[in-house]
Amino acid sequence: MGLLSTSVSITQYRVEGQIKAPVLDTIRAGLKKHTIDEIDNETSEQVVGWTPFENPFTPNFDTADIVIDTTFVFSLRIDKKSIPAKIVTKHLNLEMTRRLAESNRDFLSRAEKKEIKERVVNVLSTRIPATPNVYDLTWDYEAGRLWFFTNLKSANEALESLFTQSFKLSLIRLFPYTAAEFNPDLTGPEKDHLNQLKPTLFVD
16 A cells, blocks of 8 residues: 555554664665565565665665655565466366376376476466565654554564564554553553553453
């Protein structure tokens, strides 16, 4: 989901930790190290990586502008291949028929069927392009806040993992409870009361 979309879903994070100075160079290095790879001609089913906000399909962090005022802006891209089951079934049957004809046999062993299926899936994977999904984010480094423009669970999990790998920082997802916990205006007794709260069940 894009930052400039007419409607957006947003997940807010608190960023824990300190970046080694110079900050801009360290962040750019982390982005370059984990830039998205292309898998269109590979057997890989999925790849996750960073990409520039302005040019998500031609990633180059050497030239990309990643700063707006005091905010870093870039994107997480997840490319995934999905081979329809019916296509796998078709090519699997064609290959098994060919193998039986060449060997003059009436059946194939379980191991042969497994080997043929793996080879068919690998061949199809190199022919089918990956579907890219781009999720923008803004990171106010000074405030320690990050806004990720999706609520999709798999995308958020990928972000949290890759962010830690890239910058050696932790992301804490903010929802009403965690936002209150980090509120500097809460007194000690109020924080104690907050920690004792339990969820309310609205269904018997």
